[in-house]
Amino acid sequence: MPKYVYRFSEGDKDQKDLLGGKGANLAEMTRLGLPVPPGFTITTDACRAYLADGTVPDELAVQVTTALREVEEELGRELGAPEDPLLVSVRSGAKFSMPGMMETVLNIGLNDKSVLGLAEVSSDARFAWDSYRRLIQMFGKTVLDVDGDHFSERLDAKKAEHGVSLDYELDVDALKELVAEYKAVVLEHAGIEFPQDPRAQLDMATEAVFRSWNTERAHIYRRREKIPHDLGTAVNVCTMVFGNMGETSGTGVCFTRDPSSGRTGVYGDYLVNAQGEDVVAGIRNTLSLADLKTLDRTSYDELRSAMRRLETHYRDLCDIEFTIERGKLWLLQTRVGKRTAAAAFRVATQLVDEKLITMDEALTRVTGDQLTQLMFPQFEYTGDREVLTRAMPASPGAAVGHIAFDNAEAIARTEAGESVILVRRETNPDDLPGMVVAAGVLTARGGKTSHAAVVARGMGKTCVCGADQLEVDAAARTVRVAGREDLVLTSEDVIAIDGQTGEVFLGEVPVSDSPVMTYLRRGLEEALDVAGNVDTRELVTSVDRLMRHADKVRRLQVRANADTPDDARHAIHRGAEGVGLCRTEHMFLGKRKQLVQNLILASNEEERENALAALLPLQKGDFIQMFETMNGRPMTVRLIDPPLHEFLPDLTELSVKVALDRERGTLDPADEELLAVVRRSHEANPMLGLRGVRLLLTMPGLIELQVRAIAEAAVERLKAGGDPHPEIMIPLVGSVRELQIARERVEAVLRKVSGESGYKLDFPIGCMIELPRAAVSADTIAEEADFFSFGTNDLTQTTWGFSRDDVESVFFKEYLDYGVFGVSPFETVDERGVGRMVRLGVEHGRATKPDLKMGVCGEHGGDPESIDFFHRMGLSYVSCSPFRVPVARLEAGRSAIFYPESEEA
Numbered sequence: 001m002p003k004y005v006y007r008f009s010e011g012d013k014d015q016k017d018l019l020g021g022k023g024a025n026l027a028e029m030t031r032l033g034l035p036v037p038p039g040f041t042i043t044t045d046a047c048r049a050y051l052a053d054g055t056v057p058d059e060l061a062v063q064v065t066t067a068l069r070e071v072e073e074e075l076g077r078e079l080g081a082p083e084d085p086l087l088v089s090v091r092s093g094a095k096f097s098m099p100g101m102m103e104t105v106l107n108i109g110l111n112d113k114s115v116l117g118l119a120e121v122s123s124d125a126r127f128a129w130d131s132y133r134r135l136i137q138m139f140g141k142t143v144l145d146v147d148g149d150h151f152s153e154r155l156d157a158k159k160a161e162h163g164v165s166l167d168y169e170l171d172v173d174a175l176k177e178l179v180a181e182y183k184a185v186v187l188e189h190a191g192i193e194f195p196q197d198p199r200a201q202l203d204m205a206t207e208a209v210f211r212s213w214n215t216e217r218a219h220i221y222r223r224r225e226k227i228p229h230d231l232g233t234a235v236n237v238c239t240m241v242f243g244n245m246g247e248t249s250g251t252g253v254c255f256t257r258d259p260s261s262g263r264t265g266v267y268g269d270y271l272v273n274a275q276g277e278d279v280v281a282g283i284r285n286t287l288s289l290a291d292l293k294t295l296d297r298t299s300y301d302e303l304r305s306a307m308r309r310l311e312t313h314y315r316d317l318c319d320i321e322f323t324i325e326r327g328k329l330w331l332l333q334t335r336v337g338k339r340t341a342a343a344a345f346r347v348a349t350q351l352v353d354e355k356l357i358t359m360d361e362a363l364t365r366v367t368g369d370q371l372t373q374l375m376f377p378q379f380e381y382t383g384d385r386e387v388l389t390r391a392m393p394a395s396p397g398a399a400v401g402h403i404a405f406d407n408a409e410a411i412a413r414t415e416a417g418e419s420v421i422l423v424r425r426e427t428n429p430d431d432l433p434g435m436v437v438a439a440g441v442l443t444a445r446g447g448k449t450s451h452a453a454v455v456a457r458g459m460g461k462t463c464v465c466g467a468d469q470l471e472v473d474a475a476a477r478t479v480r481v482a483g484r485e486d487l488v489l490t491s492e493d494v495i496a497i498d499g500q501t502g503e504v505f506l507g508e509v510p511v512s513d514s515p516v517m518t519y520l521r522r523g524l525e526e527a528l529d530v531a532g533n534v535d536t537r538e539l540v541t542s543v544d545r546l547m548r549h550a551d552k553v554r555r556l557q558v559r560a561n562a563d564t565p566d567d568a569r570h571a572i573h574r575g576a577e578g579v580g581l582c583r584t585e586h587m588f589l590g591k592r593k594q595l596v597q598n599l600i601l602a603s604n605e606e607e608r609e610n611a612l613a614a615l616l617p618l619q620k621g622d623f624i625q626m627f628e629t630m631n632g633r634p635m636t637v638r639l640i641d642p643p644l645h646e647f648l649p650d651l652t653e654l655s656v657k658v659a660l661d662r663e664r665g666t667l668d669p670a671d672e673e674l675l676a677v678v679r680r681s682h683e684a685n686p687m688l689g690l691r692g693v694r695l696l697l698t699m700p701g702l703i704e705l706q707v708r709a710i711a712e713a714a715v716e717r718l719k720a721g722g723d724p725h726p727e728i729m730i731p732l733v734g735s736v737r738e739l740q741i742a743r744e745r746v747e748a749v750l751r752k753v754s755g756e757s758g759y760k761l762d763f764p765i766g767c768m769i770e771l772p773r774a775a776v777s778a779d780t781i782a783e784e785a786d787f788f789s790f791g792t793n794d795l796t797q798t799t800w801g802f803s804r805d806d807v808e809s810v811f812f813k814e815y816l817d818y819g820v821f822g823v824s825p826f827e828t829v830d831e832r833g834v835g836r837m838v839r840l841g842v843e844h845g846r847a848t849k850p851d852l853k854m855g856v857c858g859e860h861g862g863d864p865e866s867i868d869f870f871h872r873m874g875l876s877y878v879s880c881s882p883f884r885v886p887v888a889r890l891e892a893g894r895s896a897i898f899y900p901e902s903e904e905a
């Protein structure tokens with residue numbers, strides 16, 4: 001017979017799967033001898049059996065009887081007996097806490113007879129009848145599905161009838177009337193009498209908790225929190241104790257340290273003569289624990305000793321719910337307490353200093369997401385700020401500045417020392433320079449995965465997007481706000497955007513810098529120098545200690561994706577050990593686009609040579625700067641990747657221009673020629689078209705141009721005493737033959753420049769693994785590669801067979817709702833699909849070359865969960881945006897502790 005019921009004295013804290021979080025912790029407290037009211041837990045197994053069959057398993061009723069009788073014997077009272085009745089609460093408690101999602105029924109055991117008994121033993125008839133009406137209300141709502149409004153309407157009417165405004169001002173007679181009316185509500189809306197049999201109440205409430213696992217809101221919550229749907233919930237049946245039995249009773253919540261700042265010292269709230277729900281409802285002002293000390297020294301001392309005991313036992317900050325019933329302390333719940341990001345870091349190192357945990361454990365107590373939160377500036381709260389609109393919080397932080405409508409304005413004004421917010425209808429790659437200098441970005445269109453959002457997150461720049469209440473007219477340089485005809489914003493106006501909430505404010509809002517960011521940029525000493533108070537100093541010291549420990553234990557190296565010297569510098573300051581991806585396409589854009597067009601349009605060898613010759617010094621200059629910045633550190637340079645058309649004018653725009661010019665007789669033959677080329681190179685699916693290695697192999701001179709620029713730049717640096725370490729990477733390889741040809745051409749140029757300069761240039765040559773064909777044939781590709789870098793962005797697109805730009809804003813929301821993905825596969829690597837491709841690539845690559853160096857440079861390289869996966873795959877490094885480098889360092893350290901044995905060869 002499966003064991004479905006555990007007395008609190010039978011379980012322990014490690015049985016969360018079976019007993020749920022609350023049940024396991026109640027059992028643990030009971031084992032520790034702490035004052036927990038007697039009770040028992042019905043397991044998640046029972047819930048799962050119920051959900052599978054639609055009926056309560058037969059054995060359950062029998063086991064509940066046994067456990068209940070044991071509790072009754074222990075207390076010398078019986079459930080719902082007419083004299084001195086035992087009352088119980090029935091609460092849900094899943095493995096993971098799901099606040100407010102599932103059901104609770106208190107005061108089970110009360111009926112028309114036992115209410116009299118309770119009145120008698122408590123000498124408080126008002127209390128007894130109030131408890132009974134609460135039971136009928138809660139039971140009616142959660143067990144019998146009666147609309148809660150029916151009860152609140154009766155309650156309001158009763159208060160009005162008796163001329164009182166608060167629930168507890170109703171007297172016994174009023175409460176008796178209310179009980180009768182509530183029973184009538186139940187009969188009318190549920191079609192049955194309110195059950196008088198205490199055991200029937202208990203069984204029905206248990207079943208209701210089981211059912212509540214599958215409500216719509218519980219499903220939505222679990223999807224958002226990534227909690228599996230098949231866990232089920234446990235049910236805790238616990239003897240009722242009452243905090244509302246007069247002035248020597250009360251209820252409270254306490255924490256063993258301050259969960260908001262992380263300060264040492266206990267912290268809590270207490271409410272005299274109240275039940276738990278009154279604390280949450282915030283009707284009356286709560287007292288502090290210090291007040292409790294003066295009110296009831298005995299209970300206070302007992303509580304303090306229980307807090308210390310629990311913190312030592314759990315070796316972490318605990319929160320505790322307690323009730324004092326006529327001077328007797330009871331603990332109703334404990335758990336390792338939720339805390340802010342700052343508190344997480346501080347508490348972790350405090351516990352190390354108190355020798356309760358080791359540094360390794362401390363690292364497991366903080367997360368990359370918490371570090372991210374600490375890296376953004378925040379608005380200081382001021383009451384009088386004017387909200388213009390609310391939109392999508394796309395990238396966190398707080399930014400204030402004048403409105404700038406385009407790159408030129410953003411750049412000019414920041415150079416003049418102003419702070420600006422770049423405000424666009426939407427952004428595209430041309431807006432990059434403006435985004436780089438702006439304090440923040442606000443767009444009227446697009447969601448969390450729009451260009452603005454993705455790029456801003458990568459840069460760590462505050463961004464609010466999809467503010468569709470705003471009408472941005474870049475030509476007229478105005479912003480209008482829907483419903484505010486009086487208001488026309490211009491470049492003269494200052495706005496503030498909050499990347500955590502999506503709020504857009506009109507006017508200045510004060511911002512405070514992130515001390516953690518100061519630390520990451522300028523080191524501990526400077527951060528301590530500017531820290532305003534002890535809290536800040538302790539916080540940055542804790543972050544520093546944990547970061548240094550992560551660096552010590554991690555096996556994954558952390559590199560950055562950086563295309564410019566500025567990015568590279570930022571990355572180094574934040575601890576990057578190299579550049580894992582230098583995209584070179586920007587070296588062909590902007591003013592240079594014309595030179596690329598000359599190359600594409602070249603009709604003979606001479607024209608082509610001229611176009612290439614014009615590009616060479618520019619690109620060489622770029623590489624010299626990058627090598628100088630990265631001196632001594634590796635830098636993976638990826639040869640050009642994007643589709644050809646990105647360097648050409650837009651087909652529609654050019655067609656219109658040519659048509660109009662032709663009509664007017666002003667047609668330039670060069671435009672006509674250009675249009676022909678644009679038409680020829682137009683692709684239906686550019687993402688799957690002429691790009692990457694395909695473009696490199698078919699466009700004469702391109703590889704040679706790029707490799708010569710790299711090689712000559714390296715020579716310059718060597719001559720100047722520098723230490724350049726380029727690694728040349730070929731994108732979008734699918735076949736070993738592609739890599740072989742590319743490699744031969746790269747080597748030929750390196751040999752040539754080597755001969756010309758007298759310097760030895762044997763840079764590693766490798767490729768990206770970003771196509772399924774590359775992953776499955778990685779054994780052959782490895783023959784030609786000195787290294788692999790997994791491009792998980794394209795690998796995600798090509799494994800799923802969808803293009804990010806086309807699908808994210810179109811159907812991802814539905815797919816997340818359907819549970820096709822728990823989280824976007826572009827955010828966290830999809831282990832079962834794309835992850836298997838990575839695994840194949842790793843295994844096949846190593847089969848050919850056991851020491852093949854492998855890293856990842858897709859956006860997943862900065863995502864905490866994905867980093868864990870890459871660690872387990874035994875990769876050598878992750879490469880991510882400079883902003884996320886510290887997060888990657890921390891997460892790589894955590895992974896090394898969680899998985900000391902990775903699959904590294």
Ligand code: PEP
Binds near residue numbers: 791792795857859
């Ligand atoms: C990738 O595909 O993962 C990658 C890094 O390349 P890009 O995002 O530039 O296509």
Ligand code: MG
Binds near residue numbers: 731770791793794
């Ligand atoms: Mg790619």
